[in-house]
Amino acid sequence: MPPCHIRKDTSPTYATLLQNLKKQFPHIEEDVEGVLVDIALDFRHARHANSIPRFNDALFKYRVPSSDQGRGTRGGFRLCGYYDKQNNTLHLLLIWPKSQAEDLDYETKNKAIKELLKVLKIDP
Numbered sequence: 001m002p003p004c005h006i007r008k009d010t011s012p013t014y015a016t017l018l019q020n021l022k023k024q025f026p027h028i029e030e031d032v033e034g035v036l037v038d039i040a041l042d043f044r045h046a047r048h049a050n051s052i053p054r055f056n057d058a059l060f061k062y063r064v065p066s067s068d069q070g071r072g073t074r075g076g077f078r079l080c081g082y083y084d085k086q087n088n089t090l091h092l093l094l095i096w097p098k099s100q101a102e103d104l105d106y107e108t109k110n111k112a113i114k115e116l117l118k119v120l121k122i123d124p
Contacts, residue, residue, distance in 0.1 A: 003040045005089040006081070008032075010119055013112040014092045021077075021095065025068040032079065032095070035064050043083060043090050052109065058083050059109060060090070066097070075099070082113055084120070091116055 008014070021028050038046040039062060047062040059082055066076035078101075080094040093112050094104060 002088065004043050004083070005087070006036050006040050007089055007091045010091045011082075011093045011112065011116045012119065013094060013115055017095050021097070025066060025097070027067045028077070028095075031064055031067055031077065032092075035062065035079075039081070039090065043081070052080070054106060055109070055113070058085070059093070059113065061103075063098075064095075069097075069099075078103070080104075080109065080112075082116055084122075091120075 018028065018032075025031075035047050039049075043049065043060060044051070047064070050061045051057050052059040052061055059080060062079045062081070063074065064077040064079050069076065075098055078094075078096055078098055079092065081090040082093045083090050093116060094109065096104065
């Protein structure tokens, strides 16, 4: 399978979360960039990827280290991406520090996906 494309600019939710987190973690963008090559090469398995149940194998969660916290992947950030199979593209959707939550609830994820699909003009 060819590497997937990764889009950081399509999800309004991701953009807002990233902007808010940059205040507390000034190197978060570099931390995320550091894992995107691995994810693009194998989005299903890279960075301890987990397919999130109830989302038809389209939502994946990854571990991202945090250089600002001096933590590796286990204590850094969690990153969710929505995979658009038709275009072989992973859209970055959600990001949060693991110290705030191990996971996000279904409603939060579903709302972010609906927002993304609206931007992409795809019916849910």
